[in-house]
Amino acid sequence: MNKTDTRCEDRPDWDEYFMNIAHVVKMRGNCSRRKVAAVIAKDRRLISTGYNGTPRGVKNCYEGGCARCASDAPSGSDLGECICSHAEENAITQAAYHGTSVKDGVMYVTISPCLMCAKMIINAGIKEVVYGGDYRFTEQTKALLDEAGVVCRRFGRDEG
Secondary structure (H helix, E strand, O other), X not given: OOOOOOOOOOOOOHHHHHHHHHHHHHHHOXXXXXXXXXXXXXXXXXXXXXXXXXXXOOOOHHXXXXXXXXXXXXXXXXXXXXXXXXXXXXXXXXXHHOOOOOOOOEEXXXXXXXXXXXXXHHHHOOOEEEEEEOOOOOHHHHHHHHHOOOEEEEOOOOOO
């Protein structure tokens, strides 16, 4: 690098920057089963964050707030009994709580969205989802996001 070159070789690109923030946010998750986070950016500016856990004002999951999470139910079962909110849901509702529009935003989430979250993402007007690992990312979920015109791509995968 010459003296006039102001680039820094280890500077993260935008996807890496926001995904790194999501990984820090997930540390706040209070679900005893899984820690997940979502951040929403708009015009390359962070506008909302969310992590999974019990609703505001309810005993935290790790304190016994969610009976389903405290049980030995297999992963993915009895989800209708879980009172925890997903990270995507919390990022969207946190923005709404503070009067911030997420329309045309990009959501970065540490795992792929479920069908319920995909519906919220679509209805909130989010235009793109960048996700880390896989979690119940079914063909139905992918098809719904595609039909609604939401770009969905896995972080770190060669986009070719």
